[in-house]
Every structure is written in structure tokens, then in C-alpha cells.
Amino acid sequence: MTSVLPSTDQLDALVRQVPGVESLYPAGPLVTAMLTAALDAVAHRAPAAPLVYVGEQGDGVRVTAKIGIGAAESSGHVSGRVHDAIAAHLEQGDYPPVVQIVVIVASVRLSV
Amino acid sequence: MTELTPADERFVAFDLDDTVREQAELDGHTVEQLSDYLDRGRVPADPRIDDSPECEIALRGLERLRRARQALLARDLERESLRADDWVASILDNITLEAHAGRDIPLTHPSPTARLVVTEGALRGILRETGDSMQNMFVGRCVLVGDVSVPGTPILIRVDVTVFPGENIPLLAERLRQAMYAALSRYTELVVAAIDITVSDLHALPDVSVREMER
Numbered sequence: 543m544t545s546v547l548p549s550t551d552q553l554d555a556l557v558r559q560v561p562g563v564e565s566l567y568p569a570g571p572l573v574t575a576m577l578t579a580a581l582d583a584v585a586h587r588a589p590a591a592p593l594v595y596v597g598e599q600g601d602g603v604r605v606t607a608k609i610g611i612g613a614a615e616s617s618g619h620v621s622g623r624v625h626d627a628i629a630a631h632l633e634q635g636d637y638p639p640v641v642q643i644v645v646i647v648a649s650v651r652l653s654v
Numbered sequence: 655m656t657e658l659t660p661a662d663e664r665f666v667a668f669d670l671d672d673t674v675r676e677q678a679e680l681d682g683h684t685v686e687q688l689s690d691y692l693d694r695g696r697v698p699a700d701p702r703i704d705d706s707p708e709c710e711i712a713l714r715g716l717e718r719l720r721r722a723r724q725a726l727l728a729r730d731l732e733r734e735s736l737r738a739d740d741w742v743a744s745i746l747d748n749i750t751l752e753a754h755a756g757r758d759i760p761l762t763h764p765s766p767t768a769r770l771v772v773t774e775g776a777l778r779g780i781l782r783e784t785g786d787s788m789q790n791m792f793v794g795r796c797v798l799v800g801d802v803s804v805p806g807t808p809i810l811i812r813v814d815v816t817v818f819p820g821e822n823i824p825l826l827a828e829r830l831r832q833a834m835y836a837a838l839s840r841y842t843e844l845v846v847a848a849i850d851i852t853v854s855d856l857h858a859l860p861d862v863s864v865r866e867m868e869r
Binding site for chain 1 (some may be wrong): 705706707708710711714755758761762763765767768769770771772773775776777779780783784787837840841842843
């Protein structure tokens with residue numbers, strides 16, 4: 543098995559482009575996210591941590607994306623599209639097999 | 655099939671467990687800190703707040719609460735509401751409490767690699783915003799009762815609301831119930847057995863004669 547994991551920067555950009563996705567939140571372990579965010583806040587800089595989380599699980603890869611969506615479409619449709627976009631991206635590259643793609647709808651904005 | 659609770663059925667009173675109140679901080683932020691952040695126009699940007707969906711849900715709730723209070727002020731009800739301002743404090747507590755991500759509510763997808771969920775916090779945010787967007791009403795508390803993590807398990811939604819003057823309460827409750835059913839079916843696959851609505855605060859117009867005597 544190859545040890546090359548997919549680029550989180552590419553996955554971040556990919557998920558942001560999915561119709562219906564309004565926000566992308568850090569999906570990694572809480573400790574890492576809070577530490578990175580704290581350092582970013584002290585430095586008054588934009589968040590540097592990758593948002594989509596990619597981890598190894600067994601012989602494969604597990605991807606987690608945490609998103610916010612708008613009111614126009616159902617959470618099932620948007621999260622399904624995010625899953626499908628990530629799955630298609632991983633199929634195109636020389637990556638470990640996908641064990642799981644987790645998409646968390648963490649926020650729904652009904653009003654503008 | 656979703657079974658609706660009849661509009662004329664007696665509202666069910668309920669109480670939340672107060673023991674979770676101490677968990678009301680969101681990603682390390684209190685409601686006061688989030689309120690200050692709004693006061694500053696979210697400047698300078700704080701990634702710890704901006705990158706948190708829970709904080710975002712709470713901030714939107716705080717903004718709606720502020721608009722509701724401004725509307726009260728405009729209608730000369732502020733003096734009346736200040737006499738029993740605990741409704742605002744209660745809502746403030748619940749906005750942060752209910753914005754926590756909570757349980758995962760599954761969404762179906764044909765792929766075996768997919769695990770799609772909407773968080774309980776997001777859903778409470780949807781229900782709260784649905785109620786807050788209705789005229790003369792503000793959602794105080796919203797609770798999902800039942801195992802939301804098991805698809806197909808019937809659950810119960812319990813909501814309590816503050817109602818302002820000018821509404822027929824049974825009709826308002828029924829409109830809220832229908833709007834919440836619509837939101838639930840759009841954003842989740844939950845089987846909702848019932849939505850029980852309690853009007854926990856009712857604000858009446860100030861008595862004109864009393865107001866004149868106070869002058």
C-alpha cells in the first residue's frame with residue numbers, strides 16, 4: 543500500500559466548491575484544532591490548520607469533513623454530494639483505499 | 655408516516671436538567687464573550703469563534719434575540735418585559751447550551767463508505783431559527799427526546815416559547831408545529847412522533863391606566 547495520503551488543501555478546496563456548502567470547519571481532533579486556532583488567534587492570522595481531516599485507518603484512509611450549509615437544499619443532498627466529490631477525487635489518485643468518508647453537517651443557515 | 659400532534663391537545667410542560675448548565679461554554683467561550691464579540695462587530699476576527707459551528711449557531715441565536723428585544727423596545731414593551739427579564743436570561747443560557755454539537759443524527763447514502771450525519775446542535779439551531787423567524791414568538795428551549803442516532807426510531811420534540819401580544823396562541827402553536835415538521839423533514843430523516851409546544855412566557859401589553867398613573 544502506498545503511504546501517500548491525499549492533500550488536505552486540495553480536499554478543502556474541493557469541498558468548498560460543492561454546491562450548497564457555505565462553511566467548512568476544522569474536522570480534526572479537538573485538541574489539535576484548539577491549539578492551532580489559539581496560535582492563529584495570538585498571531586492574528588487566518589486559520590492555518592487543514593479543515594478536512596485525513597487519517598489512516600487500517601490499510602486505508604478515513605476522511606472527515608465538517609460543513610455548514612445554506613437553506614436551499616437538504617442536508618442529505620449536500621452531504622451526499624460532498625461524499626461523492628471526495629470519493630471521486632480519491633479514486634483518481636494513487637491513494638490508499640477509502641475506508642470511510644464522514645461528512646458532518648454542523649450548521650444550517652436558514653436566513654441570509 | 656409522521657403523526658402530528660393535534661392542535662387542540664393540551665400542551666405538555668417539561669423541564670430540562672439543570673445539571674448540564676455548567677457545560678454551557680462553547681469551545682471555551684461563554685455567552686458573555688460571544689455577546690462581546692458581536693458588540694465588536696466580530697473584529698478582530700477570532701478564528702476560535704469563527705471556526706466553530708457551535709459558536710456560529712449561538713451567535714445567530716444571540717443576534718435574533720437582540721432583534722427581538724429591539725422590537726419589544728420599539729413597541730414600548732420593554733418596561734413590561736424588564737419586570738420579568740428572566741425570560742431573556744433563560745434564553746441566553748439555552749442558546750449556548752443547545753448549540754453544542756450533541757448527538758449525531760444519521761443521513762442515508764447508498765455508498766458503504768459513507769457516514770453522513772447532521773449534528774443535534776445544528777438541528778436545534780434549525781428549529782430555533784424556524785420559531786424565531788415567526789412573528790411575535792421566540793423559542794426558549796428545544797429538546798429532542800429519544801434515540802436520534804438510530805434510524806427509524808420515533809422521537810419527540812419538546813419546545814417552549816415566549817409569545818408576545820397580538821397572536822392567537824393555539825393557531826400560532828399550530829403554525830410553529832407545521833413549520834418545524836417541514837424543517838425536520840427537509841434537513842433530517844428523523845421519524846417525529848410529535849412536537850409538543852409549551853408557551854412558557856406570555857407578555858401582555860402594559861396596562862395603559864397604570865402607565866398613566868406612573869407619570
